Amino acid sequence: MKVFVDRDLCYGSAECAHRAPAVFDFVDGFGVVRPGHEETGEDPSVLEAIEKCPSQAISITDTPPPAPAPGQP
Numbered sequence: 528m529k530v531f532v533d534r535d536l537c538y539g540s541a542e543c544a545h546r547a548p549a550v551f552d553f554v555d556g557f558g559v560v561r562p563g564h565e566e567t568g569e570d571p572s573v574l575e576a577i578e579k580c581p582s583q584a585i586s587i588t589d590t591p592p593p594a595p596a597p598g599q600p
């Protein structure tokens with residue numbers, strides 16, 4: 528399972544980086560998955576970050592979300 532942050536939904540509360548700092552970072556006002564930490568294995572701290580994310584921007588899935596359209600971040 529891989530963890531993703533939907534930047535379109537994230538509004539920058541930094542809750543994920545607070546709850547699971549080994550997996551998430553807070554960069555330029557957005558939560559991001561730290562490089563090399565995409566595979567979560569459903570880590571309890573990641574599940575907590577998902578639960579506490581106020582915008583439901585974090586997901587774990589086997590299937591990556593669609594790439595943003597050209598010209599979108």
Ligand code: SF4
Pocket residue numbers: 532536537538539540541542543544557558559579580581582583584585
């Ligand atoms: S907890 Fe959610 S809204 Fe807050 S920074 Fe992380 S992904 Fe964004």
